[in-house]
Amino acid sequence: MSYSLAKGTLVTMIGEAVLQDRLIKVLTKLGVSGYTIIPAQGAGSHGRRMGDIAGYNTNVEIKTIVTSDRSDQLFEDLKPLQSTHALIAFRQTVEGVFD
């Protein structure tokens, strides 16, 4: 290939839609300017929330690609939100063109 691909850490956060602004604030504080937002429906194991309404919760999926170090910090920053809301987050190494 005539160019090299970068390595990055894709972090995916899925939580209650009401968290969207707070998640973006966490990202912005961390200096992350690029992210993707996708509306979703969810069913979670957080029983206390599933009983609130019939059917599914309105969720949001937010993805960003950051360095591995920054993803460590991001997981730390998400902890307060995770203690009070239905919010999962996971990461994977990816290779590609993103900047």
Added chain:
Amino acid sequence: MSYSLAKGTLVTMIGEAVLQDRLIKVLTKLGVSGYTIIPAQGAGSHGRRMGDIAGYNTNVEIKTIVTSDRSDQLFEDLKPLQSTHALIAFRQTVEGVFD
């Protein structure tokens, strides 16, 4: 870091929207209570289905994080649906906070 991240297997299923309820039944039977549903459009290599309508199919993407063993069982359980419908499924190892 002051806490450790869990390892899990992210399974993504993408298929015809009409499969949504059946996929959730498969997950529920397997004891999976957390999953995310995202509406999608798809074009597939399953030619017989692509000719049915002009343009794209209405698809659905359903994601869940389970143990590796449970993902084995999930792939088994999807086989009957895959023999009759356009449905792909794939898995990846992820690390994060989800429960």
Added chain:
Amino acid sequence: MSYSLAKGTLVTMIGEAVLQDRLIKVLTKLGVSGYTIIPAQGAGSHGRRMGDIAGYNTNVEIKTIVTSDRSDQLFEDLKPLQSTHALIAFRQTVEGVFD
């Protein structure tokens, strides 16, 4: 397990919604017939574009599973679009049932 899972390369492209038809043309030229399209909102580090409108951009996420070799070619083919538009692309190895 009574059957074996295939290995593939999941390529995810996220870009301005206006790129959708061009991205599909790239895929079709490459002989890729199966892909999934999900509408998204995005904020990018491509400052020149973020100033165009208030709030988020309308983005599209297109995913496909191909061979590793074909993903190399796909990244090459995306280069012209990436030089003029906000478009990221990344790949990951996945295991599953898809064809």
